[in-house]
Amino acid sequence: xxxxxxxxxxxIICSEREEEDVVFTQQRNAFLELDSSDLTExxxxxxxxxxxxxDERIYVLGEDAFKxxxxxxxxxxxxxxxxxxxxxEKDAIPMIKLxxxxxxxxxxxxxxxxxxxxxxxxxxxxxxxxxxxxMMEALARRMAYETHVIDEGLGVIYSELSDYNFTGLGIxxxxxxxxxxxxxxxxxxxxxxxxxxxxxxxxxxSITTGLPKEHVCATKxxxxxxxxxxxxxxxxGALSIYYDALMTYVIKNLNRKLAxxxxxxxEFPVALxxxxxxxxxxxxxFERKLREAELQIDISKIxxxxxxxxxxARGCLIAARTHEGEEIGSGGETEEGAG
Amino acid sequence: xxxxxxxxxxxxGALIYYVGSVTFAAGIALLAVGTAFITISRIHYGSEPxxxxxxxxxxxxxxxxxxxxxxxxxxxTRYGYYIVGASAFISLLALLIFTSNYPHNWFYxxxxxxxxxxxxxxxxxxxxxxxxxxxxxxxGKPEAVVGREREIKIYTDxxxxxxxxxxxxxxxxxxxxxxxxxxxxxxxxxxGKTFRETRGNITxxxxxxxxxxxxxxxxxxxERMKSGSVEVESVSRNLGEILRKxxxxxxxxxxxKEEIKDEMKKFYSSIRVTRNR
Numbered sequence: 001x002x003x004x005x006x007x008x009x010x011x012i013i014c015s016e017r018e019e020e021d022v023v024f025t026q027q028r029n030a031f032l033e034l035d036s037s038d039l040t041e042x043x044x045x046x047x048x049x050x051x052x053x054x055d056e057r058i059y060v061l062g063e064d065a066f067k068x069x070x071x072x073x074x075x076x077x078x079x080x081x082x083x084x085x086x087x088x089e090k091d092a093i094p095m096i097k098l099x100x101x102x103x104x105x106x107x108x109x110x111x112x113x114x115x116x117x118x119x120x121x122x123x124x125x126x127x128x129x130x131x132x133x134x135m136m137e138a139l140a141r142r143m144a145y146e147t148h149v150i151d152e153g154l155g156v157i158y159s160e161l162s163d164y165n166f167t168g169l170g171i172x173x174x175x176x177x178x179x180x181x182x183x184x185x186x187x188x189x190x191x192x193x194x195x196x197x198x199x200x201x202x203x204x205x206s207i208t209t210g211l212p213k214e215h216v217c218a219t220k221x222x223x224x225x226x227x228x229x230x231x232x233x234x235x236x237g238a239l240s241i242y243y244d245a246l247m248t249y250v251i252k253n254l255n256r257k258l259a260x261x262x263x264x265x266x267e268f269p270v271a272l273x274x275x276x277x278x279x280x281x282x283x284x285x286f287e288r289k290l291r292e293a294e295l296q297i298d299i300s301k302i303x304x305x306x307x308x309x310x311x312x313a314r315g316c317l318i319a320a321r322t323h324e325g326e327e328i329g330s331g332g333e334t335e336e337g338a339g
Numbered sequence: 340x341x342x343x344x345x346x347x348x349x350x351x352g353a354l355i356y357y358v359g360s361v362t363f364a365a366g367i368a369l370l371a372v373g374t375a376f377i378t379i380s381r382i383h384y385g386s387e388p389x390x391x392x393x394x395x396x397x398x399x400x401x402x403x404x405x406x407x408x409x410x411x412x413x414x415x416t417r418y419g420y421y422i423v424g425a426s427a428f429i430s431l432l433a434l435l436i437f438t439s440n441y442p443h444n445w446f447y448x449x450x451x452x453x454x455x456x457x458x459x460x461x462x463x464x465x466x467x468x469x470x471x472x473x474x475x476x477x478x479g480k481p482e483a484v485v486g487r488e489r490e491i492k493i494y495t496d497x498x499x500x501x502x503x504x505x506x507x508x509x510x511x512x513x514x515x516x517x518x519x520x521x522x523x524x525x526x527x528x529x530x531g532k533t534f535r536e537t538r539g540n541i542t543x544x545x546x547x548x549x550x551x552x553x554x555x556x557x558x559x560x561x562e563r564m565k566s567g568s569v570e571v572e573s574v575s576r577n578l579g580e581i582l583r584k585x586x587x588x589x590x591x592x593x594x595x596k597e598e599i600k601d602e603m604k605k606f607y608s609s610i611r612v613t614r615n616r
Contacts, residue, residue: 014538022546027539045532053529062539103539121508130508162550166557186557260501307544314546321551322558 002113002324003145004316005104006155007096007136009080009176009199010275014103015313022317024310027103030076031095032065034058052098059091061099070214082195083119083152083177084132097139107144114145115320117152117312119177123253125195148323151191153181155315160271160305168269169299171250172312173276175199178250182263182297190261194253196246198276204245205238226281243279247286251293258296267300273311277304356412363408366401373397388442395441396434399457403430406464413471422467430460 004015007029014025027050034040036056044051049064060068069076079085079092079099086092104114118133133149140147150158156170156179166186172179175198181191202220206213219235226243272286283304290302305311377394380386410423433456440449494502 012539017548018543020545020547021543022548024542024544025539026542041531048533048536049531050533050537051531052534053531054527102534105538158550158554162553166554186554260497310542310544314548318548318550318554321548322554325555 001108002115002317002320003104004115004313004318004320005100005140006117006152006313006316007080007100008117008174008275008312009078009083009197010174011309012099012103013310013313014105015310015317017317017321022314024313025103025105027062027099028066029080029096029099030062030065030078031091032060032068032072032074032076034060034068034072050102059095061095061102066214076214081176082122082125082127083174083179083193084127084129085135093135100136100139101143104140104143104145110144111146112144113148113320113324114140115148115150115316115323116140117155117316118149120151120153120179120181120191120193122177122193122195123257148319150316150319151181151188152179152193152312153191154183154188155312155319156271156273156305157181157183157315158186158318159311159315160273160303161269164269167266168271169297171270171272171274173197173250173272173274175275178246178274178276180250180254180257182258182261182268184264184266189263190257192257194250196249197274201239201242201246201276204242205235209235209238211235220279224279226279226285243282244285246276247289251289251295255293255295263297267298269300270302271305271311272303273305273308275309277308359408359411361408362404362411366404366406366408368401369397369404370401373401392438392441396438399434400431403427403460403464406461406468409468410464410471413468414475415471416474419467419471422463426460426463426467428460429463430457433457433460
C-alpha cells in the first residue's frame, strides 16, 4: 500500500488504493472558532460536525467550518495562504495537523510510503515554501509514514501525461497558487508557482462587486460557466473577467520562465488540473489563450484532467507507489519474460 | 596561443594540429613508397647508387616526418617546438650529407658522423614525444593530446546567479531533512463525537493506477531480467531428469522433446522482471 496527499490551500486530499478503486478522502482546509457551551456541543454532535474543544473554545474543522461561518456570520479561518502555512494564522499548524491526521488516517504498517505535494518556488511573491514543506514532511513522518515530496505540477504530469512518457507541462490551478512544472521523461526541467489562484479571483470579484468572498466562491464552484457573453454587473461577469486576467497572467509568466531554460526540442502536451479549472469553458478559453501566446516551446495537446480536483493527489499516489515498487513485486501484475 | 594551462604544457591552436597531421600522413606515404621501392627493386649492397640513395632518402625522410608529425600533434612544453625543429633539421641534414657523398666519399669516419647525426635527431624526436606523453599522463588531461580548441560557453550573470541559487536551494533542502521536530506541550484537546467516525468526504473512482508502472519504467529504463532462484532450481532439476531419461530411452525421442519443450516453457514463465537496484 502507499498513499498520496495533496495539501492545498483550500482542500486536503488523501488518495489510496482500495482493491480496484482509488479512494480520495477530502476535507476543507479551514476551521471556525466558536464559544464553548454544552448546548453548542450537543448541537454539533447531533449534526455530526467535525470539531475539537480546546481552552474552552470550540473549533469546527473542514467543510462544516464554511457552513457554520455563514450561520454565525463569521469568517472561516484558513490555516494556509498562498499554498503554504499562513504566517498570519497563529493556530495554523495545530489545525492543519488535526485535519491531516484525520484525512490521512493511520498508516497500514510502519513506514508506509506517502508522497506529499508541495508548491514550487513562487516567482512573484516574497516567500519560500521550504518551511511549509519541511513541516508537512515532519508531520507525516511523525505518523510513521516514509515521506517523499513532489511539486504539485509534477503530480499533475504523473497523473495525466503517462501517455506521453511523463513529458509535458503540468499546470495546477489551486486556490492559493498556480503551480507549473515542465518535465521531460518524468524529470522536471522547470518548476515554479505563481501567487494567484482561485482565492485571488474571489478577492478581486468580491472587491469589485461588493459581494462576500464566500458567496463569490460558492457561485464559482456551483454551475459557473466561463464564456464570452456575460450580464452587466453580475458576479458571473466579474468572474469571467478575472479568470481571463488570471490566465493571461499565468501564460505571460510561463513564457517568461521558459525563456530562462533550454527545454528539449520536442512537442509538449499540457495538462490542466486544480479546483480553479472546474468551471465549464475553462479548457476552451485557456487553450485559445495559450495558442495565441506563441510560447517558447511547441505545444501539442492541451487537456483537462479527468478529475481536476483529485489530479495532484492521484499523481502523489502514483509517485508513492513507484517509490514503494509494489506493482512490480506483486504476483498479479508480474511481467512475464521470455528468454 | 602562448597562454599556459599548466606549468608544463602550452595551449595551441588547431592549425598546428592539422599541419602535424599532414606531416605525419606525408611521412607514412614516403615510408610506404620507400619500403615498396626497396622490395620491388630488390635493393642490396651491390645495387646501383641512385637506387640506394632513393631508398634511403624516402625511408629516412619518411621516418623523420612521421615523428615530427606526431610531435606537432601533441601539445608541447615551453621549448618543445625548438627541440622538434632542431631534431628534424639534424636528421634531414644527415640525409642531405649522405646524398651528396654517396658513393664516392662514403668512407669512415664520415659514415659514423652522418649516422650519429641521423640517430641523434631520430632519438630526440622520439624522446620529446615520449616525454610529452608522460607529462600529459601525469597531468591527466586527455584533451591536451588532441589539442582542439575547446568550445567555451559564456555564461551570463543571470545564468550564474540562477545556478548558484539552485545549488544553494538544493543544499538547504538537504540540510533541513535531518531536523526533527518536537511536539509542543500537550494541550488538553477534547475531540468531538464525529471526529473518530469520519475522515472526510470520500470519493471512490475505479482506477488501477497503471501509471505507476509506466513511471517506474520511465525513471529506470534499465530494468533487468532476474530469475527466481527457487523456481529455476526446480525447473532445472526437472529438465536434468528428463535429459537423463532421454539418454536411456532413445527410442522415445519425440516424447522427450515435447517434455523438454514443456519444461522450457515453465522455466521461462518463472522468469520475472524485478527492479534494477
